[in-house]
Amino acid sequence: MKTIRILLILVIPILLIGNSVSAQTTVDPKAQEMYLQAIKSLESRDISTGQNLLEQAVALDSTHQKANLDLMRIYFTQRNYSGAEGLAKRLIKLQPENETNWIALADIYKATENYEELLNVFDTLIQLKPDSSAFYYDKAFALSLAENFDASLDLYKQIEKKFGVDDRLFMARKDIYMRQDNKKKAIAEAKAYLAYKPEESNPYLMMANLYLDIGEPKEALKILNKGEKKFPNEAYIPLTKADAYHSLKMNDEVFVELKKTFANESLPVAVKIRTIYNILQEYDEDTSLNMAEELSKTLVESHPEQADAQAVYGDIMLQLGKYEDAHTAFVKALSFNKTFDFIWEQLLQLEVSMNRLEDAQKHGLEAVDLFPNNAMILLYTGYAHLLDQKYAVARSFLEEALNRANPENSSLMVQIYSSLGDTYHALNMDATSNVAYEEALKLDSNNTYVLNNFAYYLALRKEGLAKAASMSKKANEINPNNASFQDTYAWVLFQQENYKEALVWIDKAIKLTERPSSTLIEHKGDILFKLGNKQEALDFWEKAREFPDSKNNEKLHQKIKEKTYVD
Incomplete structure (x- = not known):
């Protein structure tokens, strides 16, 4: 099972950017003030503002080491490698003896696969720290990345001579032999490692993973079974056995091994x-x-x-x-x-879907305090208030979500605009509601939720009925088995005085719905009345009145009392 396997990487990888920087004696006061503001923004996860402030700080004082370092990290994360490289070189110029800056430059060259410059960086690091084995290993690994395998193997020989035998040597040489498609030498290297450290589990795991790599899961299981007898508490052995059984399509055995390894607290x-x-x-x-x-x-x-x-x-x-x-x-x-924003997002989304609106509002307020710039959290908090008919509060959260959202996240933007459309309609801000829906449709012209709601509210206001009919029809074409969408189309046709066609669509909606809503039943009564079936219309209105949610529907009660349609 390729994706389940946990390979033991013994070769030291190129280090990530370090956290330390030597003390700086003097900095421009304005640059320092901006830097401190930037740190506050970054701590609150407002990356855009933090980045902007850091850029201003280094523009004011190009020697501000911490600002340069933090900005370089942001550029690196954004894959702006050119910008990151420039800042790394500036830091090296400021502190040529600081290995952290050189390591940062190495990370950049590795990411851009500029192996020639990467090797030059490691040569410098070896000169700075001639007794550190890590940079020798890094250089040897870089040579293998550049597919200069002979030079890499030669350097590993020098490393062994200078620093002695090390676990990393066996793994590194084995990997090179595998890249050269020399299975025989790779197996020999794994066996040498096992002979070197027979009382440790890592050699067994390396040998087993090698057999899995070359498509011999049965041989892998032989090694793993031997290892399991010697190291019964090693969590990675049953995990790797699960991989071997997966290769053999023995799913029951896979599950047994996975349960075994999951019960092991050391994993x-x-x-x-x-x-x-x-x-x-x-x-x-x-x-x-x-x-x-x-x-x-x-x-x-x-x-x-x-x-x-x-x-x-x-x-x-x-x-x-x-x-x-x-x-x-x-x-x-x-x-x-409480610091995992994605858990808050899942909780709020779940509470809204379960209609636990009080819980969603309570948890939403708590989450917003922790993550004031998280557009998703703001959206669900606003949506919980919207569903609870607290429209003014919903508006404030949803507008803030719009301000904080990444415009390139079109899916999120559509959700925000559509929720704002619903909210503005409820607040009688009809023109603004229309604009919000239009913005949502610019991003996703086939979003059936937006098409349906926009059409329904236009029909309620008796405006733009041709447009409403077009949108509602499109929603039904995309999703032909949605009773709510069919009801909307029936209501648009009703407002267009196309009562016969409206009856066809309202019947479709009722037929699709196991338990039709009071609104659906009331709408059928309205259509029947307009078709001249007044008694049948009255019967449907009375059926609608039996639903608990129709208790405060004054217009429905008026229709029944006066036995006539009330607009």
């Missing part, structure tokens, strides 16, 4: 989580969800106070439609750690 939670989501991609839906359910239960049993473990369990319960269990898990996760 990092992150590895277990990654395994669960990989399973969801490897098997059919029923099999994967059944396995994921059992494994996620074992996960929270082994790590009951880990927020991420509880969050994963909640997510799996959500996918299984077990909403109460999912809700409990998300709340529990946040009781252990």
Whole structure:
């Protein structure tokens, strides 16, 4: 199972950008003030503002080391490698002896696959730290990345001579032989490692993974079974056995091994989580969800106070439609750690879908305090207030969501605009509501929710009926089996005085609905009245009145009392 496997990387990877920078004696006061403001923005996850302030700070004082370093990190994350390279070189010019700056430049060259410059950087680092084995390993690894395998192997020989035998040497040489498609030498290297450290589990795992790489899962199982006898508590052995059984299509055995490794508390939670989501991609839906359910239960049993473990369990319960269990898990996760914004997002979305509006509003306010710039959290908080008919409050959150959202995230922007359209309509801001819907349709002209709601509200206001009919018809063409959309189209036709066609569509909607709403029944009564079937219309109005949600429908009561249609 390729995606489940956890390969033990023994070669030191090129280091990520470090956190330290030497003390700087003097900085421009205005630049320092901007830098401190930038840090506050970054801490509150307002990356755009933080980046802008850092750019202003380095423009005022190009020698401000911390501002240069933090801006370089942002550029690197954004894959603006040219900008990051320029800042790294500036930092090196300011502090040529600081290895952190050189390591940052190495990260950039590795990301851009500029191996020639990458090797030059490691030559410099070796000169700066001649007794540090790490940079020798990094250079040897860079040579292999550049496919200069002979030079890489020669350097590993020098490393062994200078620093002695090390686990990393076996893994590195094995990887090179595999890239050269020399399976024989790769196996010999793995065997040499096993002979070097027979009392450790890593050589067994390396050998087993090698056999899996060359398509020999049965040989891998032989090695793993030997290793399991010597190291019964090694969590990675059953995990790798699961991979071997997957290759042999022995799914029952896969599950047995995975349950075994998940019960082992020494296996990092992150590895277990990654395994669960990989399973969801490897098997059919029923099999994967059944396995994921059992494994996620074992996960929270082994790590009951880990927020991420509880969050994963909640997510799996959500996918299984077990909403109460999912809700409990998300709340529990946040009781252990409130700093995961994605858990808040899932919780709010779930509470809105479950119509737990008070909970969604309460949790939304708490989440907004923690993540004031998170557009998704602002959206769901606003939407919870919208559904609870607290329109003014909903408007404030939704408008803030619009201000904070990334314009390139079209899916999120459509949700915000459509929710604003609903809110503005409820606040009798008809023109503004229309604009919000139009903006949503510019981003997604086939969004049936927007097409339907925009058409319905236009019909209620008896304006733009031709446009309303076109949008409603389109929504029904895209989603032909939605009773709500059919009801909307019937109502648009009703407002156009096309009563016969309206009756056809309202009957379609009622037929599709197991329990028709009072609105649906009332609308049929309205259509029948306009067609001259007054007694039948009265019968439908009286049926509509039997629904609990029609208690405050004064217009319906008036229709029944006066036995006539009331506009």
